[in-house]
Amino acid sequence: MGKRNKTTQIIILVVILVLGGFAVSSAFKKPEAPKEGSTIPDLPLQQLNGSVVKLGDYKGKALVLNFWGSWCEPCEREMPTLQKGSDEWKAKNVEIVGINYGEDPLVVQNYMKKVNVHFTMLLDQKKKVTEAFGIRPLPTTFFVKPDGKVHAIHIGELTQSQLDKYLQEITGQ
Amino acid sequence: MTSLELSQDAYVVAFFLFCISFILFVYAMPGKKMKTHDRARHERRWGRISFTVTAIGFGSQLVYFISRWIGAGHIPVSNMYEFMSFLAMMIIGAFVVMYLIYRSAVLGAFAVPLAVIIMAYASVFPSEVQPLIPQLDSVWLKIHVTLAALGYAFFAVAFVAALLYLLRTVRWDSGSDRRSQRWLEFTMGCIIVVIGFIAVVFSFRAADYEVIVNQKVETVENGQINSKIESVTYTMPPLIAPYNSEESSLEAVPSFIGMKLPLMEAPGWMKGVQAGRKLNTVIWSLLAGLVLYAAIRLILRKPIAKAISPLVQGLDPDLVDEISYRSIAIGFPVFTLGALVFAMIWAQIAWSRFWGWDPKEVWALITWLYYSAYLHLRLSRSWHGAKSSWLAVIGLLIVMFTLVGVNLVISGLHSYSGV
Amino acid sequence: MRFDNTKCECGHQNAIGTVLCEACGKPQHEEPALDEVLEMRYDGVARKSQKANPSIIDRIWNFFSSVKVAVYLIVITLIGSMFGTIYPQESQFINIDASLYYKQSYGTMGHIYYLLGLSHTYESWWFITLLVMIGASLVICSLDRVLPLYRALHKQKVRKHGQFITRQRIVYQGDIQDSPNTWLDGMSKSLKKRGYKIVRDEDALLAEKNRFSRWGPYINHIGLIIFLLAVLARSIPGWHMEYYDAFPQGQPKEIPGTPFYLQNDHFTVEYYGEEDMPEQFVKEGRVIAKLFETKATLYRCVDKCDELAAEPVLEEVMKHDIRVNEPLEYEGLMVYQFDFDLTPRLVAVKPVLENPQTGEVYGQFELKINRTETHYEVGPYTLELTHKFMDFGLDENGKPTTKSQDPNAPAFIFMIKGPGLPNEGEPYMYFPLQKDKVKFQQDVINGEIANKFDLHVQSMNDVTLSESTSYLNVRKDTAMPFIWIGAAISMIGLIMGFYWQHRRIWLRLDGQQLALGAHTNKNWYGLRNEVARALQAVDIEVDAKSIDRGGSKA
Known part of the structure; x- marks a missing residue:
């Protein structure tokens, strides 16, 4: 003892x-998918011109990530809203980015013409980013603060007033 | 004669042999009035005869099993009928083992009727040979199911011995031991209800009773509510109709001995598959059980347990206590291996995970935890006699729920072995 | 003060908490007149947890070393597990929103169930805490008992105190006729025949067998601990991976987190014929599957694995027919048959461009439905893809749109440029599937140009279909071998502990007077018969039952 x-x-x-x-x-x-308060992963995505951007490249800007598909009706309805938001907030250090779910560049280009938008669109052809963000229904929109932290996740169609409210929150204006 | 016909005949032969050996075992129980010396001789002699009949019955069950295996092309443990008949065979097997160790004829007088009840219960389910679905097409079906059943069978024999201990030791003289008396009688009542259930099923089956009631079922798919009409086949008069039954189909239900049926609908919170029909069956069983119980009480004019008590007074309580414990001690490793370890190996091969918290798996674990608690209490906390006997009696309740209840009440991956 | 006096009359110094003297077995702190059967657990040696003046560490130790606590933990876990089976667990579903599912399917009760966190009982903090506590109890209980027990059994004194012998459960006392030595020789022989090991000390004798059975419970507990640790190890990053995915025929698909790609070469489902089924089933129109099989090829990616747009370069690793109960297995990666979908999907077509008037074929090209190229040279003509619809339809404004992302009704619009056509080209709409061509009236849409050009496939050889989609479950579980090792050790322990019994018989002759005591940890019935038969061999007739003093202490 x-x-x-x-x-x-x-x-x-x-x-x-x-x-x-x-x-x-x-x-x-x-689960590992980003949620409110967590930092978004630094994943690569393809631009329409073929070059690659990483989500981390947007650090320092308030970021809006809108996940969409060309078959999704609410996505189409909210596109003009997003375009308007992009036009108004671009100067205020806000980047609004559309992330397409696995479709061809051609389809995305045609779609942009059809709904008349021209804000940044990225392609997720292998659907890896969509999976990493744990997206279920489309559209889903992530609002990310300049430090890369998720402020809010909005599922479903965005209205103008909702978008403005979120943008004010993430820019602190 | 094809092997399947042979199999059915052997099953019936085994059933009747067990009925006979039950009577013989009861006769072998030493009466109180005999002299000590005669008693031992009587028990030895008639015990041997009854045991021989049981052993022939066991052989007959083996013939059933093997010929059905040959006839069906796969081991006959793949549905409820086959599993329950196999369980009955294993109970007899476990009894044979315990008898060879302890030579207790009284054990036979209780274990054999248990096997008979389970054989009768097996016959409630459709007995046709069913083709084997790919999920069950594995050597592990043979190993897992047979060993698990053997483990359960030992627990069942432990129950029988524990019940004997209680019947032997609970005193019926004035006022003493009220609680034990009540619970023991309650246990006997439960057994009567099970017999009542089997009796009801067979009576209505003999009368070819069948009524179809339509039920509106709502399911949620992708957030949308779909409703469809499902027809529920009742083989007993529907006292309870399914929740949301269609009016028109209810009106077609014939009245039963002057009673307008159904009396009521099943409550909405019972969401299981065919909950209404199952609730109806439960109520019928309870009614039949109660009627049967009342009839027995009227004839005996005293509690059943009290009536049995003098028959088992010749018994050495320490011996049955030991048999009960030994049976669990033998069954526990068998059960662990069959129902948990081999089940995990098979689950790993078939379902890609060795453990998935499927209800059947959880209940097997619950059974295992329960009997490990029993063993700890007995070995380290000295729970003997009455305490450990009550545990063994409750244990069978858990075993029966794991075997039957889970399949009937909760649906899960094991549902293909259900009704 | 009593607790100071732990020295036995035989001269042995015992630890505090000792019940029976470690050497001679004389009961300590008891009135000598008592005749009850002795408490023989751990041979009456002091357990580690039984100490005077416990500190906090001792108190925690004592808590987990108690069998009573262990039983409570088992019972609480058992009841907790029951709650988890009331409704299906979240983990049984692949894609549900639990916050809505339980309310919609099971009403208010279901919602309460969800809010209480019972919809994920087995992953909840309290359930895991219970398992951890059971683990702690397994370790501490075992350590606390196995060491003293080892000490007690390792150095047993042959000559025991008279009280120790006569207060065993199985006792025989009587006089012998022969000389002590001859009698002991005879008895030794008789016991040896029954498999006992004999140690003699003058006219005292100790016979013992199957001592190893005493270690069974502890080996079982070690196995269980290994099992629990292995389960815990699965949460080490990279040790455990599982997901399920759709594998359309003919297209290699990446297995995330690994360099592997898996391709479903062909999926088969077979059903039992009517002759194999009972009549009742045939009457009910039931269909029972006989076989699900995915012929699969596993590839390893060797180049361009991480590029976003480029096709990866693959190298075949193995082929396997995945069936239920026969998963594919490669370097710890397991692939299981899970589900299937027999809807055929168009993968690619090789249409020809033809002049419908003359029947002249200008050329043929391959059109892939996914990741479609946008530029084709067909004979003298150039086809520029301008629009693609996977599931063609019209929206409320009458504009063409796609209804889903699945190629249910693929449609393509090309600009055809070349001889005899305007510079900017002329649009031509193409539906590869005949049913869509008819349904959406391809020729009417195309109008004038339909007279000049016709795109169509010449034979089924020019159509690549994915006949079906197989849903497979992909897993990696590095901890599996340890889980099996744990289970195996546990089984060995159980079998050792339950199918053999440790039996000891102590004999002591004081002159012609014999005192015999026997002890076992299980199966007294067997021991008393064995003792009676051993005595019979040396001409002492006893009834097995009469030497068993019964009693409640095993």
């Missing part, structure tokens, strides 16, 4: 505490 035993006891209890803490903390671990 004595000292050696006590040390063994303490070591065993500490090991159990550490492993147990690890196990229990894994219960609180949420």
Whole structure:
């Protein structure tokens, strides 16, 4: 008995505490998709001209990521709103970016002509970014603060007033 | 004669042999009035005879099993009928093992009728040979299901011994042990309800009773509510109609002994598959059980447990206590291997994960945790006799829920073994 | 003060908490007149947790070392598990919004169930805490008991105190006829025949067998601990990966997080014929599947793996027929059959451009439905793709649009340029599927130009179809071997502990007077019979039942 035993006891209890803490903390671990307050991943996306941008390139700007598809009606309805927002807020250090879900560049170009928008569009042909953001229904819009942290996630169609409110919030204006 | 016909005949033969051996085992129980010496001789002699009949019955069950295997082309444990008959066979098997160790004829008088009840219960389910679905097409079907059933069978024999212990030790003289008396009688009542259920199923089946009620079912798919009409086939008069039944189909229900049916609809919160029909069956079983119980009480003019009590007074309570514990001790590793370890291996191969918290898996785990608690209490906390017997009795309740209840009440991945 | 006096009358110094003297077995702190069956758990040795003046560490240790606590933990876990089976768990579904699902499917009760967090019982903090506590209890309970037990069994004294022997559960006392030595020789022989190991100390004897069975529970507990640790190890990043995905026939698909691509070469589903099914089933029109099989090819990506637009360069690694119960297995990667969809999907067509008047064929080109090229040279003509619709339809304004992202009704608009056509070209609309061509009246839409050109496929050889889509489950589980090792060790422990029993028989002759005591951890019935038969061999007739003093202590 004595000292050696006590040390063994303490070591065993500490090991159990550490492993147990690890196990229990894994219960609180949420799925890895970005949520409000988390930092967006720095993933590469293709531009219409074929060059590649990374989401991290937009750091320092307030960022709006709009996930859409050409078959989705609410997406189409909110496109003019986004264009208007882009026109008005561009000078105020805001970037509004559309991310298309897995369609051909041609389809995206035709779509932009059809709905008459010209803000930045990125292609996610392998659907990896959409997956990383855990997108379920389209449209889904992420509002990201200049520091890269997600401020809000809006699922479904955006109205002008909603968009303005979000933009004010993420720019702090 | 094809092997499937042979199989059916063997099943019936086994059933009747067990009925006979049950009577023989009861006769073998030493009466109180006999002299000590005669008693031992009587028990030895008639125990041996009854055991022989049981063993022949077991052989007959084996013939059923093997010939059905040959006839069907796959091991006959793939649906509820086959599994329950196999379980009955395993219970007899477990009893044979325990009898060979302890030579207790009284155990037979209770274990054999349990197997008979389970065989009868098996016959409630459709007995046709069904083709094997790809999910079940694996060697692990043989290993997992058979070992798991053997484990459950030992728990069932433990239940029988524990019940015997309680019947033997609960005192019926004035005022003593009220709570034990009540719970013991309640346990007997539950057994009667199960018998009532089987009786009701067979009576209405003999009368070819069948009524179809249409039910409006709402399902949610992709956030949209779809409603469709489902028809529910009742094989017993519908006292309880399904929730949201169609009026027109209800009016077509014939009245039963002058009663306008159905009496009411199942409550809306019962969302299980065919909940209304199952609730109806439960109520019929309870009614039949109660009627049967009342009839028995009228004949006996005392509680059933009290009536049985003098028959088992010749028994050594320590011995049945030991049998009950031994049975669990033998069954526990078998159960762990069959129902958990091999189940995990198979789940890993078939469903890609060794454990998925499917209701059946969870209930197997619950059963395992329960019996491990039993063993800890017995081995380290000295829970013997009455306490451990009650645990073994409740244990069978959990076993039965795992085997039958889960399939009937909760749906899950194991549902293909259901009704 | 009593607790100071832990020295037995035989001279052995015992630890505090000792019930029976570690050497001679004499009961400590008890009135000698008692005749009850002795408490033999761990041979009466002091357990580590039984100490005077416990500190906080000791208190925590004591808590987890208690079997009572262990049983409580087991029972609470058991009840908690039951709650998780009331409604299906979230994890049983692949794509649901749990906050709505339970309310919609099970009403208010379902919503409460969800709000209580019971819809993910087995991932909840309290359930995992319970499992961790059971793990802690397994470790500490075992350590606390196995060491003293080892010490007690390792150095057993053969000659035990008379009280120790006569207060066992199985006891025989009587006189012997032979000389002590001859009698002991005979008894040794008789016990040896029954598999006992014999140790003699003058006219005392200890017979013992199957001591290893005592280690069964601890080996079982070690197995369970390994099992639990292996389960925990699955949350180490990279050790566990699982997802399920659709694999349309003929298109390699990336397995994320690995360099592998998997292609569904062909999917088959077979059903049982009527002759294989019971009549009842045939009457009900039931269909039962006989086989699901995906012929699959696994590729490794060797180049251009991370580029966004370029096609990766793949190298075949293996082929396997994935069936239920027969997954594909490669370097720890497992692929399982999960589901299927038999809707055929168009992958590519090779139409010809033809003059419908003369029947002259200008040329042929390949048109892929996904990732379509925009520029084609067909004979003297150039085809520029200007519009593509995967699932053609008209919106409320009558404008062409796509109704979904799936190629249910693909449509293409080309600008045809070349001899005899205006410089900017003329538009031509093409529906590769005949049903769409008719439904949307391709020729009417095209009008005038339909007389000059016709795009069509000449035979089915020019059509690439994905006949079906197989849904496969992809998994990687690095911890699996440890899980099986844990389970195997646990089983070995269970079998050792339950199918053998540790039996000991102590004999002591005081002159012609024999005292025999026997102890086992399980199966007293077997032991008393064995003792009775061993005595019979040396001409002492006893009834097995009469030497068993019964009692509640095993």
